Amino acid sequence: MLCFERGASAPPHGVRVLLLLMLWISFAGGLLAATRASAASSEWLTVEMLQVGSDSVASTVVPRPAPASPAPLTLATPLPKPKAYAIHLHGGLFSPIDVNAPSPTLGLRLARRLGSHLQGGLLVDWALERKNLEQPVNSLPGLQPHLILARAEGHLVPAMLFVQVNLTEKRYLVPYAGIAAGYEWLFLKASDYRTDEAASATFANWAWQGWGGIGLRLDPGLRVDFELSYNGGSLQRDVLDSSGRPMQEAVSVNGVGAKVGLDILF
């Protein structure tokens, strides 16, 4: 999992990644600007489509009185404002390719609608990987206690900007895909309780994510999403060797994940 590189060759890689990222963000920004130019009309259309295409039958469970006669729609009566923001809360498993063990992950994506099919925003995740070295305690039948002799754990935290495309806005099944780029941190901590030794390290670098999935639209403002994701990145930190020479230590955090989430418009 750990690989070591001489510090002298590292900066160009970082610069290249930064340039690529800027290029990508410029491209995404341009695309969004072009999309937003026609967003207003699309949003009006979206509202109508969502109202018509709703699967919700809240009225059967929660009856609401219908107006005696629908209010006339004039230029003076504005249409209801569309829900512009969405929050996506998800949980699942993330499995780094170099570590053959899935880790639990939680996260959220806060997005603003940029058009009828497009949204962009900020995502934050948290994945935890923990390994214990344990020794069985000879005791009673049934559940067996273990003494923890040593423990290592890693916390992976990405914070990224993203764009996501929903391939339909009115069907019950909503395929979607997204891509994100930003910064990622990995906090490693290890403790050996037998020797009272503890060590910690923080790695960070630019990283990216991509995901695709299917959502089940339960009502116009609520969707249950099932998605597969990929996280790509090589997180680094600066270290000094015994002779005082600077080196860079890197951890590959490439991996795949499976998540289930709720997408809520508000």
Added chain:
Amino acid sequence: MRSYPAPARSIRLVAMLALWASLAVGVPAARAQQTPDYWSIQLDAGLFSPIEASGASPSLGVRYCKHFGSHMQGGVLAGWTFKRTTVEAPADGLQSSDAQVELARADARLVPLMAFMQVDFTDRAWLVPFAGIGAGYEWLALGAEDHRTGLKTEARYCNVAWQTYAGVGLRLTNKVRLNNELFYIGGSMQRKVMDSSGRVWREAINANGVGLRVGLDMIFE
């Protein structure tokens, strides 16, 4: 394990879970401000089988929640699982050949208390698929008695834990549903113990397990 700065990690974990849970509950709550105030309670019973212990154990539980719209609900769940394990030997004498003498007994009680969110995938069909996830705290109480030596021991373990469940509900009336579900509980219960030299270590029990339960879900205003 030494009793040094371990609490900080737990606090961080709890804080992150609390933040996530507050978002998970707060956003739907804000979203559902204009909907009528509906609540529901589920009383359930079933079997739970820890992965690291053989045999299934009876389990009881309750879920109390608010409805955020017609598909989503969130609230608090609690449960109680009891597991008894015994060491037995054939009895001597003229009794039936099936008679056993209990040599030792260990009882375990697992009590989760969690915040949860649940999604119903439809609100009009007779069969209602649903799924949910909960996170919170869990306690495990162990009690053991060795009849040969007369030794009694008790221990309590606890830690942050989570559970997820999915199932199908049969809508009996507008307000009553019979839920049948599979669930998974994940958690590593811990306690601090002191060895003979006075060193403090941490002892853990893996309480991961799967179960199934049947419950009656009742809606009220």
